[in-house]
Amino acid sequence: MNRYLDIYALTLPPFVTNSQRQRFKPSRPWGKIYRHVIYAVPTFSNPSFKTMTLKRREELVRVARQYDALIITDDVYDFLQWYSNPAITETSPLDRAVLPRIVDVDRYLDGGAERDGADGFGNAASNASFSKICGPGLRTGWVEGTEKLAYGVSQIGSTRSGGAPSQLTATFVAETLETGELQEFVSSTLQPSYAARYRKMISTINEELVPLGCQLPQTDREVVGGYFIWLTLPHPLKGAEVAQRAKDEENLIVAQGEMFEVPGDTERANTHFENALRICFAWEDEDKLAEGIKRLARVVRTMRHGDQEDDISRQPEMQPMKAPVEGGDNAKDFW
Known part of the structure; x- marks a missing residue:
């Protein structure tokens, strides 16, 4: 059995029912309540080490739009990528991702969050962390989405009351970004x-x-x-x-x-x-x-x-047995 994110299954009960056509009304004008949340690690996933194809990313965004879902992705490894062939890196350093993030797909696909009938919040949020690229335990990161979604996140209580688990480490990280040291x-x-x-x-x-x-x-x-x-x-x-x-x-x-x-x-x-x-x-x-x-x-x-x-x-006169070669075939695609 393939181990994959079954996008078709997301269109079946209990994920969606006929009664779910009516949308929740948020208590504040800058907020939105989504019907569903979909979580994924689309790039160099932990633990599988696999990457979701562009086709799958676009399919997932379309499903999220159809059923009023927010896709929350952990995009914590996107800065840590390189060519698998060592000869390529010597002449062509990898300076950009080879696949768009799901939050990027949500921006450009079929008109993005500003398409006809959309509310502007979008259907994807990208979570990223400085602990993977700056130092473990920093507990500092960022959320990226549409302008309306980002503003909504900025207005929640935990953000307005401080904005991060540690303002001190956030200050250090900001300094490394401003000077270009982290990059x-x-x-x-x-x-x-x-x-x-x-x-x-x-x-x-x-x-x-x-x-x-x-x-x-x-x-x-x-x-x-x-x-x-x-x-x-x-x-x-x-x-x-x-x-x-x-x-x-x-x-x-x-x-x-x-x-x-x-x-x-x-x-x-x-x-x-x-x-x-x-x-x-x-x-x-x-x-x-x-x-x-x-x-x-x-x-x-x-x-x-x-x-x-x-x-x-126990029979020293015999030659050691050689292990048979049984592997080599590519494992089935995760996605």
Whole structure:
């Protein structure tokens, strides 16, 4: 079963009913109450590492408009993207996103929020965070939308009473933006550093884990980003068991897939992540990341072929068994 955002399902009950044609009336002129909220991480999604196509983004905006929904997207990784091919970055640095955000799609698609019959609030809000590009724990970010939506957000109590969980850190961030230091830090430090770590990790995964039957998603993308990689394990391995063995035997911590399941969603959508792991490359350097993948490969190899290797070890005259090449096919598209 594909793991994807089922846009068609959003048009079916209980998401929409005939009685929902009447819209709620807000208590204040600058406010609006939407019938529904749709949440998504369309670019370099956590944990899947996948990206929603432009076609899907446009379809989602049209569904939101039809059923009076607000799409709230976490666009926290959009500044952290680079070409997957290392040769390209040397001559053509990536200075703009390759896909428009959903809030951008809502602006240009079919006349945007000013089209005939629209109320000007739009159907998309972009959440972004400085904690991903400036420093963890800053608790400072921004919301982007139409002019009417932005003004409405500016009038809510928490914004009017202070505007941020920490005015001090917001002041620091504002200073880095005004001087251009943050923009320079993203382009000259974060993007090349994460790109190098990503390529090293992917290279090691292809050498160590893909021959064991592990799979990576969307392997044909020209541009990648974020700082997570989603790894599908070969049957019948379970992510929780592999993660525990990696911790106990290799002093290696990885996140098992089931911890990212939404309670109740697995039964409705038939999506299960028990055979997957999420790997992060945001902190460790390239050599440590490569070493971590090699340790993980030892665990996977032992769990898949432990009995055979034990038999071989008791017969020194025989050659070590080679793991069969079972992987390599692209994982199904997330969206």
